[in-house]
Amino acid sequence: MAKLNVNGAVREFDAEGDTPLLWVLREQLGLTGTKYGCGIAACGSCTVHLDGVPTRSCVRPVSTVGPEEKIVTIEGLSRDGSHPLQKAWVALDVPQCGYCQSGMLMAAAALLKAKPNPTDADIDDAMSNICRCGTYNRVRAGIKAAVQGSTRSAGLAIQHADGSVT
Template identity: 60%
Template sequence: MYEIDVNGEKRQAEVEAGTPLLWVLRDTLGLTGTKYGCGIAQCGACTVWVDGAAMRSCQFPVEAVGEAKIVTIEAIEQDEVGRKVVEAWVEAQVPQCGYCQSGQVMAATALLKEIPQPTDQDIADAMTNLCRCGTYNHIASAVRRAAA
């Protein structure tokens, strides 16, 4: 049994050691906004925050969470910067299929919390999540809009 702090609430998960945080969030806690993409921490669809840092949850074992605070896409708008990012995403009409967007929003919000006025290079360096629809220009535009 693991107790983890998710979106400001202590939640219990009866799972085996080694279970990726992604599956705890989705299958055990019912927080399905975080998506499975590649399973090897490359695509970023599974990005959540672990103590404010963007983390790919598909390769992050539940026992490594410890006392860390986990934030998922379901609670991102409770954060002022997260709310601005979501608004910018809508205004810039970023999503096409939308599958990767929860991970993209989590990564963009983490970037803006660390670097409130990022350069284009900062955006390129931080936004490494994959988008099969190729909305990278819209994503960068939305990040710039949220920073303004």
């Protein structure tokens, strides 16, 4: 049995060393929030953090990740959806189909950790994930809203059923 440090816990798994990290996370550890999209590290649906760095897990052999390295998946971003990006994503209805969004959120979280107040160019450079639905403008707005702590700061006001506006 080999070990990985995932979302703050050491987890055991049994897989061949050339197995992609993505499949260990999904199939062995049951963390299905990280998605398979292309298998060639192009789309970003499989993005996780490896020691804080956004990493495409579909092409990363599990044998290259040691138990001392810290992996964070979408499930570890926050346990209750309280991360500012998750709140902004919900408030602004960022996802359309949602398939790419766990990877988008992980890439955006890494961006904000590295650059807490990113420019549009910073966002464009960091967000290399592919969204087949084309929600890129909403992703940018969500990142800006998370930075400012408000959907209004992203140039979008959301009127809720109770009449309140954020």
